Amino acid sequence: MNYTRFFNKVSLARKPSPIRVLTEIIQNSPKSLISMAGGMPNVETFPFTEATITLKNGSKLHLDQAAMNKSLQYSATSGLPMLHQWVSDLQTQIHKPPDNGHPMSCVITNGSQDGLCKAFEAFVTPGDNVLLEHPVYPGALASVSPLDCNLLPVHSDGDGINPEHLRQTLSRWSPADAKDPSSDIPKVLYCIPNGGNPTGSGLTLKRKQEIYSLARQYDLMILEDDPYFYIQFARPFVPSFLSLDVDGRVVRFDSLSKLLSSGMRIGFVTGPKPVVDRFTYHLMCSSMQASGLSQMTLAMILKDWGFPGFLEHTDKTAKFYENRCQQCLKAAEKHLKGLAEWSVPCGGMFLWLKLLNITDAHELITKKAYLRDVLFVPGNVFTFDSSAPCQYVRASFSTASEEEMNTAFSRLAELLKEETSKKN
Numbered sequence: 001m002n003y004t005r006f007f008n009k010v011s012l013a014r015k016p017s018p019i020r021v022l023t024e025i026i027q028n029s030p031k032s033l034i035s036m037a038g039g040m041p042n043v044e045t046f047p048f049t050e051a052t053i054t055l056k057n058g059s060k061l062h063l064d065q066a067a068m069n070k071s072l073q074y075s076a077t078s079g080l081p082m083l084h085q086w087v088s089d090l091q092t093q094i095h096k097p098p099d100n101g102h103p104m105s106c107v108i109t110n111g112s113q114d115g116l117c118k119a120f121e122a123f124v125t126p127g128d129n130v131l132l133e134h135p136v137y138p139g140a141l142a143s144v145s146p147l148d149c150n151l152l153p154v155h156s157d158g159d160g161i162n163p164e165h166l167r168q169t170l171s172r173w174s175p176a177d178a179k180d181p182s183s184d185i186p187k188v189l190y191c192i193p194n195g196g197n198p199t200g201s202g203l204t205l206k207r208k209q210e211i212y213s214l215a216r217q218y219d220l221m222i223l224e225d226d227p228y229f230y231i232q233f234a235r236p237f238v239p240s241f242l243s244l245d246v247d248g249r250v251v252r253f254d255s256l257s258k259l260l261s262s263g264m265r266i267g268f269v270t271g272p273k274p275v276v277d278r279f280t281y282h283l284m285c286s287s288m289q290a291s292g293l294s295q296m297t298l299a300m301i302l303k304d305w306g307f308p309g310f311l312e313h314t315d316k317t318a319k320f321y322e323n324r325c326q327q328c329l330k331a332a333e334k335h336l337k338g339l340a341e342w343s344v345p346c347g348g349m350f351l352w353l354k355l356l357n358i359t360d361a362h363e364l365i366t367k368k369a370y371l372r373d374v375l376f377v378p379g380n381v382f383t384f385d386s387s388a389p390c391q392y393v394r395a396s397f398s399t400a401s402e403e404e405m406n407t408a409f410s411r412l413a414e415l416l417k418e419e420t421s422k423k424n
């Protein structure tokens with residue numbers, strides 16, 4: 001694939017930052033190297049020596065002085081070698097990306113949000129048509145909306161993005177337009193294939209194959225935003241777009257936020273080296289790198305666990321959310337029947353409620369429900385035009401207990417009944 005058409009002028013103008021290349025050289029050189037090059041602080045001036053973190057299973061992670069010094073010092077933008085290698089091996093093991101003529105590359109980011117932002121800021125030129133799943137994660141909207149482009153919604157249902165609607169949307173153009181630099185044919189499709197935010201939906205393999213073949217036909221890059229991949233409720237995992245990527249047109253965004261820690265801010269982007277390199281150049285002059293301490297801590301746990309231990313943990317996490325989901329559905333059945341509709345999530349942590357007899361949920365949720373001590377997210381924040389009325393509400397079942405979910409839904413039900421009786 002030739003990626004030039006996908007990058008905007010800003011991204012094509014980016015070059016590796018010399019001081020960050022230096023960091024990489026120093027990091028990968030033998031101890032014998034005498035460096036008077038890098039503007040790195042001397043770790044002897046840092047007040048930290050060692051740290052021990054106790055895990056829930058009683059085991060202890062010990063960062064000795066050497067590990068502490070390494071994690072407290074600048075390191076390569078691509079990631080601390082131990083973590084970078086582990087995640088690269090994980091991608092190969094889990095997704096088995098086909099050989100597409102481009103080496104698969106990874107870069108560690110400050111959460112997957114950081115990677116998403118870099119991708120939109122690399123691919124989107126003002127005036128572009130950008131295809132996004134709809135409704136969609138507000139963090140994606142916040143990244144792409146200011147880029148002065150035209151957002152094209154791709155409708156979704158319980159099985160994720162609808163390939164038919166994608167085909168219809170693309171039928172405004174001919175595949176040949178992808179070869180015409182003056183055409184405004186879309187170049188990027190953003191989607192959340194598993195445990196969708198806000199819908200809880202999951203793309204079936206069949207749909208992924210249909211979507212991938214449309215992407216081939218119209219020469220689209222697919223941004224596979226997949227923080228809930230490991231918290232799909234069913235096993236085996238539905239294969240990812242990365243595992244279908246025979247062309248090198250998939251950029252995948254993973255996150256450890258929903259698995260190990262959201263506050264440590266570690267995600268990773270995986271894709272063809274020419275694409276990941278351009279994101280890395282941007283990271284070199286934005287954050288320079290993800291937190292060294294976060295990377296070292298997570299690298300030590302993951303190395304100790306290995307893939308089997310990691311998958312054992314992610315299976316447990318998926319089970320946790322599946323149980324929470326069952327409790328949430330039971331509470332919805334008990335309190336919201338006849339007042340709202342929903343589909344059963346297949347992963348993640350969200351239930352997408354369609355409030356019946358309500359045209360716009362915004363006021364009801366942000367004011368009236370809040371005054372009754374319950375908080376949901378009004379559906380308009382997940383839509384491209386948040387000023388338009390939206391009768392949907394996102395409920396998260398990740399932190400509230402079963403009892404709290406019942407209380408929250410019963411208060412919402414009371415409110416809905418009052419609203420309905422006011423109308424009659």
Ligand SMILES: Cc1ncc(COP(=O)(O)O)c(CNc2cc3ccccc3n(O)c2=O)c1O
Pocket residue numbers: 110111112113114137139192197225226227254255256257262266267
């Ligand atoms: C589809 C999709 N892609 C990327 C991300 C970002 O993950 P990270 O940067 O790797 O941590 C997310 C995180 N989603 C949310 C985060 C959040 C944080 C504070 C408060 C509320 C939040 N709500 O509501 C969210 O949905 C996501 O759902």
